[in-house]
Amino acid sequence: MAEYTKRGKGWQARVSWHDSFGKRHTKAKAGFKTKKLASIWAVDMEAQLNQGVAVDKSISLYDYYLHWVATYKEPKVSDISMVRYNTTAKNIQDFFGNTNIKDISRSQYQAFINDFGKSHAPSTVQKVNGFIRACVKSAILDDFLIKDFTQGVALVANENKIVKVQYLNLKEIRALLATVENHLSPNFTSRYMIITAIYTGMRLSEIQALTWSDIDWFNQTISINKSWNAVNHQFKATKNKSSVRKIKVNPELLTILQQLKTHSQGTMVFLDQYSTVPTSGAVNRTLQALLTELNITKRNFHFHSLRHSHVALLLAKGIDIYAISKRLGHSNIKTTANTYAYLIDEYKDKTDQQIITALSSL
Structure with a gap:
C-alpha cells in the first residue's frame, strides 16, 4: 500500500x-x-x-561481498584462494566504495570491469568477475536484488599482462632429474619432492601431505587423499572431490622414495632433518639453485611449473588427454584442456600426423 x-x-x-x-x-x-x-x-x-525482495534491506556491495566470503568461502577454500578473495574485496572497495548493492547498474559494473581490465590479464579478470557474479547471485537469493547486474557484461583485459607458463622440455627434465639424483640426501627432502612432482604431476600441497600409508609398493600406486596446510602445519582436504585419486607411479620413483623410508622416523614421507615438511619457499629455492646449476633460465618458473612439465612430458609421449586429466585430479577434461591449451597446441602437429597415419592404415 x-x-x-x-x-x-x-x-x-x-x-x-x-x-x-x-x-x-x-x-x-x-x-x-x-x-x-x-x-x-x-x-x-x-x-x-x-517478487519477494526485502526493500527495507540496505547493504553495500563491499559489505555483502565480505559477508558472502566469510559465510560461503572461507570455511572451505585454501589459504591461497582466500588471498584472491580478499584482494577482490579491496578491488570492490576501491571502485564502488560504500555504494548500495541495489544502486549498482550494469553500466557501472561494466565500467568497473573496463577499469580493472586495463591493468590485468584475461585470466585475472575472469577470476574476479567469477567471484563477483557468484556473490551477486547470492545477494539475489537473499532478496537484496532482483536483477543480476553482472549479466551480459563484456570482459575487458590487458593482453600484455599475460604471463606465459614456463615448463621444461624432455631434455631439460632428464637433465634436472640426473642432477637431483646425484645430490640426494635424506636430510634434505626438497630434492625428493622435486622428483616426485616430475614423475607424478602432483600439487605441492598434495606432495607435502603424503604419508607412508599412501604408498602401495606392491601395486605401485600413490593415493592422494589429503593436502597440507603450510600455515598451521596440519592436514586438510584436497582442492576438490576430484582431487582425491589413486595414480600409478614408475618403479624409479618408488626406489628413490625407498631411500627416505629407510631413514624415516615418522609417518610423513618428506619430513626433513628438522622433523618438518619443507615449505613452498624452501622447495622453490632448491629448484632455482638446481636450474641455475644447469644453466636453465626460465622466467616465472616455480615448483608448480613442474606440474606443467609433467603434462608436457606425457603429451610428448602421446598420452591421451583424458588419462592426463584423471591423473592430475581435474573435475573434467575441459579444465585440463583449458589449463594446458598452450601445450596441446604445441603438440598439434605430432597429433595430426598420428591421425593421418591411423587413417592411412585403413
Whole structure:
C-alpha cells in the first residue's frame, strides 16, 4: 500500500507491508518534485515486494561481498584462494566504495570491469568477475536484488599482462632429474619432492601431505587423499572431490622414495632433518639453485611449473588427454584442456600426423 504526502514544494511516498509474522514495515522517500515521480518510485517498490525482495534491506556491495566470503568461502577454500578473495574485496572497495548493492547498474559494473581490465590479464579478470557474479547471485537469493547486474557484461583485459607458463622440455627434465639424483640426501627432502612432482604431476600441497600409508609398493600406486596446510602445519582436504585419486607411479620413483623410508622416523614421507615438511619457499629455492646449476633460465618458473612439465612430458609421449586429466585430479577434461591449451597446441602437429597415419592404415 502506498501513501503520498505533500511536503513543502515536494512530495513524499511511503509504502507499507506486513511480513509473514504479521509485523508491519514501512519504507519512505521524500524530495520528489511531483506526485507522479513519487508514484513511480512507490510502484517500483511494491513490484519488488511482490517478487519477494526485502526493500527495507540496505547493504553495500563491499559489505555483502565480505559477508558472502566469510559465510560461503572461507570455511572451505585454501589459504591461497582466500588471498584472491580478499584482494577482490579491496578491488570492490576501491571502485564502488560504500555504494548500495541495489544502486549498482550494469553500466557501472561494466565500467568497473573496463577499469580493472586495463591493468590485468584475461585470466585475472575472469577470476574476479567469477567471484563477483557468484556473490551477486547470492545477494539475489537473499532478496537484496532482483536483477543480476553482472549479466551480459563484456570482459575487458590487458593482453600484455599475460604471463606465459614456463615448463621444461624432455631434455631439460632428464637433465634436472640426473642432477637431483646425484645430490640426494635424506636430510634434505626438497630434492625428493622435486622428483616426485616430475614423475607424478602432483600439487605441492598434495606432495607435502603424503604419508607412508599412501604408498602401495606392491601395486605401485600413490593415493592422494589429503593436502597440507603450510600455515598451521596440519592436514586438510584436497582442492576438490576430484582431487582425491589413486595414480600409478614408475618403479624409479618408488626406489628413490625407498631411500627416505629407510631413514624415516615418522609417518610423513618428506619430513626433513628438522622433523618438518619443507615449505613452498624452501622447495622453490632448491629448484632455482638446481636450474641455475644447469644453466636453465626460465622466467616465472616455480615448483608448480613442474606440474606443467609433467603434462608436457606425457603429451610428448602421446598420452591421451583424458588419462592426463584423471591423473592430475581435474573435475573434467575441459579444465585440463583449458589449463594446458598452450601445450596441446604445441603438440598439434605430432597429433595430426598420428591421425593421418591411423587413417592411412585403413
